[in-house]
Amino acid sequence: MTDTAPRPTLEAVAARAGVSRATVSRVVNGGDGVRDVLVERVRKAVEELGYVPNQAARSLVTRRHDAVAVVVAEPETRVFADPFFALQLRGISKELTAHDNQLVLLLTEGRDDHARVGRYLAGGHVDGALVFSLHLDDPLPELIQRAGVPTVFGGRPGWGGDRRDVVYVDSDNRGGARDAVRHLAGLGRTRIAHITGALDQTSAVDRLDGYRDVMADADPRLIAEADFTYAGGERAMRELLARCPDVDAVFAANDLTASGALRVLRESGRRVPDDVAVIGFDDMQPIAEQTDPPLTTVRQDIEEMGRLMTQLLLRGLDRDAPREGLAGTPSSVVLPTTLVRRGSA
Numbered sequence: 001m002t003d004t005a006p007r008p009t010l011e012a013v014a015a016r017a018g019v020s021r022a023t024v025s026r027v028v029n030g031g032d033g034v035r036d037v038l039v040e041r042v043r044k045a046v047e048e049l050g051y052v053p054n055q056a057a058r059s060l061v062t063r064r065h066d067a068v069a070v071v072v073a074e075p076e077t078r079v080f081a082d083p084f085f086a087l088q089l090r091g092i093s094k095e096l097t098a099h100d101n102q103l104v105l106l107l108t109e110g111r112d113d114h115a116r117v118g119r120y121l122a123g124g125h126v127d128g129a130l131v132f133s134l135h136l137d138d139p140l141p142e143l144i145q146r147a148g149v150p151t152v153f154g155g156r157p158g159w160g161g162d163r164r165d166v167v168y169v170d171s172d173n174r175g176g177a178r179d180a181v182r183h184l185a186g187l188g189r190t191r192i193a194h195i196t197g198a199l200d201q202t203s204a205v206d207r208l209d210g211y212r213d214v215m216a217d218a219d220p221r222l223i224a225e226a227d228f229t230y231a232g233g234e235r236a237m238r239e240l241l242a243r244c245p246d247v248d249a250v251f252a253a254n255d256l257t258a259s260g261a262l263r264v265l266r267e268s269g270r271r272v273p274d275d276v277a278v279i280g281f282d283d284m285q286p287i288a289e290q291t292d293p294p295l296t297t298v299r300q301d302i303e304e305m306g307r308l309m310t311q312l313l314l315r316g317l318d319r320d321a322p323r324e325g326l327a328g329t330p331s332s333v334v335l336p337t338t339l340v341r342r343g344s345a
Contacts, residue, residue, distance in 0.1 A: 008049040016045035067102040068313065069149075071117055071131040073138050075109045082228075082256065083284045084302060085133075088154060091306025092130060099314055101127075108140070118143030128313045130154065130306075136200045152313045154305060156332075158202045167316075168332045169308045171300035173203050173281075176337030177210025180251045180279045180298050183339055185214065189249035189277055193222040195236040195261060197253035204228070207253050207281060222247065226257050233260025241268055248276055249345070255280040255287045255297055262291055262344070277345035293343030300337050308333055 010028070014021045019038055026034050027042040028051075034042075045051070070092055072079050079085045089105075096103050104126055106117050121129060121144060129144060132154025144151050153168040184192050194211040197204030208223070215222075224239045226232030233252060237260065240247055250265075252258035258280030262272060270276045272293060280288065283299035312333070 008051040010051075013042065013045045013049055013051050016049060017041040066100060067104055067126045068096055068310070069104045069106055069117075069121060069126040069129040071106045071108070071121075071129055071140065071144075073108050073131070073133045073135060073140055076107050078229075079107055083286055084254070084256075084282060087284065087302040088132065088306040091303035091308075092310050093306075094303075095307045095310035095314075101314070111139075114139050114143060118147060121149045122147035127317050128152075130309050130313060132309075134158075134201070135198070136202075150313060150316055152309045152316075154309055156202045156206075156334075158205075166332070167312055169305050169312065169335070170203075170332070171305065171335045172337050173206035173300075174210040174213070176281060176298040176300065176339075177207040177251065178213050179337070179339045180281070181211050181214040183296075183341075184249040184251060184277055184279060184345060187249070187273075187277055187345065191222065191244065191247045192218065192249040192251065193224065193240050193244065193247045195233055195240070195250060195252045195257050196223065196225045197228040197257070199225060201228075204253055211251055219244070226253065228254050228257060230256045230260040233257035234264050235260075237261035237264035241265075250276060250278045252278065252280050255282045255284045255295060258295055258297070258344075259287055259291050262295070266292070273343070273345050279339075279345045283340050288340070288342065291344065296342045296345040297340055298337050299340045301335060305335060308335075 010021055010024050014024045017024065019042060023034055023038060024042050027039050028046070070089065072085060093103055106120065108114055108117060117140065126149070128150040130152055131140060131144065134140060134153065134155065134157060136158045141157065153166065156168055156170045157166055181192060192215055194208065196208050199205060199208070221243050222240070224236035226236040233256065236257070237250070240250070241264070250261055252261055258278055262278055265272055265276050265278070272278055278295065280295050280297035282302065283297045284302070288295040288297050
């Protein structure tokens, strides 16, 4: 084993800067009341010595951990297979890094994991939580409320009602769905089907409602339930072709579902878009630009959603705020969507 150099202490920084230990502590922990000339001397000493604050000691002073839990209410097999989660996590990670905060990723495989996440959040390890992909029967909201952790949700929670203390970032799912279906109708398509997402999630319900806004008198057999996955899109498309072989357009709840539907249409001998036009939702470019033909889809800025979630949480985590709530609770945000036309419709 090799010897390691002793770690620089707060006292060593104080001696190098020619100030008191208390002055160094205030500068390092972001406190006020220190003259600019002394701040500069402390910062120079910190840099010269390579001093790194002890996080445990710093937390005692600031009551902050500079760590945020990101809770995804999905099993890891889903999270690491679906590019949606990678994009949202990238937006979150970039914003947390810019504010020198750590990301703590928590996934839920089952009910036991929900309890584990609840215990972790209640244990005071993080300053707040970013939670997304909730399902309507998910116990996480209640566990988070009990933990008293400031939280921002990704997607409109189905249980929040009009509660102003529930802060979320979402996209205009219903409006985007309406735009997609109107586009298909404008192409002269009359047998427009919808492959839903998981209907225990508000995004899927909102997109179904947007479809129904335009297709109020549609044959109910033109609606096939899926789960936001590629395999779900394949399965639902086969069901649609079996009971409605004259279908001439499909609006799918997301791009993964649409890509599964495209495969089944191709295998069945249907030409896209000549025989059946297809539109997805998300505009995940690694998928939408590589399907055959390239996918027309509704674009939501997934990375921006993650970034805004993080901004709202950090804005609310005022240094003097009590842990049980957001300081000056920010408003929820609903981002617009746009239709991106490519070859499939």
